[in-house]
Amino acid sequence: xxxxxxxxxxNASSWAFRAWLSLxxxxxxxxxxxxxxxxxxxxxxxxxxxxxxxxxxxPVLVDDGTVIYDSLAIMEYANEMGGGVxxxxxxxxxAKARSFMxxxxxxxxxxxxxxxxxxxxxxxxxxxxxxxxGAIEKIYTLWQxxxxxxxxxxxxxxxxxxxxxxxxxxxxxxxxxxxxxRWPLVxxxxxxxxxxxxxxxxxxxxxxxxxxxxxxxxxxx
Numbered sequence: 001x002x003x004x005x006x007x008x009x010x011n012a013s014s015w016a017f018r019a020w021l022s023l024x025x026x027x028x029x030x031x032x033x034x035x036x037x038x039x040x041x042x043x044x045x046x047x048x049x050x051x052x053x054x055x056x057x058x059p060v061l062v063d064d065g066t067v068i069y070d071s072l073a074i075m076e077y078a079n080e081m082g083g084g085v086x087x088x089x090x091x092x093x094x095a096k097a098r099s100f101m102x103x104x105x106x107x108x109x110x111x112x113x114x115x116x117x118x119x120x121x122x123x124x125x126x127x128x129x130x131x132x133x134g135a136i137e138k139i140y141t142l143w144q145x146x147x148x149x150x151x152x153x154x155x156x157x158x159x160x161x162x163x164x165x166x167x168x169x170x171x172x173x174x175x176x177x178x179x180x181x182r183w184p185l186v187x188x189x190x191x192x193x194x195x196x197x198x199x200x201x202x203x204x205x206x207x208x209x210x211x212x213x214x215x216x217x218x219x220x221x
Contacts, residue, residue, distance in 0.1 A: 002065075003030040005074075006049060008037040008058045010206035014117035014168035016059035017202055019074035021164045023061075024198040026082030030061070038212055072105050075161050086161045093150075097162035100146075100155060104165040111135050117168050118212045120175040126218050128177055136173050140183045147185035153192055167193055171203070 005023060007016035023030055035045050035058050050056030053069045061068040061077065068077050079086040088094045112132045119125070128136075143166075146155045155162045170190050179186045193199060 003028075003061070003063045004033055005030050006033050006035055006053075006058050006060045006062075008035055009209060009212065010034070010202060011121045011209045012037060012118050012212050013058055014172075015057075015071040017117075017168050018165055019059040019061065019071045019078075020202065021167060021198055022075040022078035022086060022161060024201075025159070025164065026078040026086055028078055028081050072101060075101070075164065079161060086164070088156050088158065088160060093156045097156045097160045100162040101165045104169065108169065111139060111169075112173070114217050115172045115176055116214055116217070117172050118214055119217055120171045121206060121209075121211045122213070122217070123211070125176055133177060136177050139169075139173065140179050140186050143186045143189065144183045147189055154189065159196075163189075163193060167199060170194070 005016070005020060007013050007020055010017075020032070035049060036042070037045065037058065046056045046058075049058060049060060052062070053060040053067050055069050057069070059069075059071055059074055061074050063077075068074055075086070087097055112128075112135050114126075115132070143155070150157050152158065154160060155166075170193055174190055179190065194203070
């Protein structure tokens with residue numbers, strides 16, 4: 001059986017990171033093909049993806065001829081293939097995990113949009129504006145409350161797709177503004193996430209690549 005996941009550059013493709021991580025954590029074997037999404041070759045390369053995947057974007061998983069596109073669909077597919085190991089058994093915790101996942105997938109990217117995943121790897125980080133700092137603090141507080149409520153090491157108890165969905169955001173936020181003593185559970189949670197073997201594997205590949213600089217990042221207050 002042929003199973004291939006198409007991903008973008010490791011230091012830019014945060015959506016593919018989520019899909020890749022879910023498959024890895026579920027113990028599902030797949031081959032991996034990186035698609036260079038840097039400009040100007042981005043458009044030509046994604047057009048080739050569009051020959052078999054309607055969105056013409058990464059990630060896309062091709063499993064024995066079945067094309068599964070969009071990171072959220074791939075994450076759910078990984079969970080089902082793994083026998084449900086990536087979501088809680090309890091229906092309410094499972095719904096909470098899916099709420100986090102849906103939020104990340106829909107509007108979470110509007111929080112500090114200039115702090116793209118690519119910017120996590122910039123050697124010279126920008127100074128955050130007051131609004132950006134405040135927005136990150138609100139997220140840290142939300143995560144702190146979730147960790148307190150579940151009395152576990154992760155957002156809904158055990159490690160789940162909810163945590164995996166937030167890994168790229170954890171990286172982009174913490175690379176610019178580390179949580180301090182106000183958010184002790186968040187600090188510990190981030191440490192657990194970033195030292196997981198598969199996360200470390202992806203990040204090692206990401207740091208090996210040249211940073212991809214995007215316009216609009218450096219607007220120092």
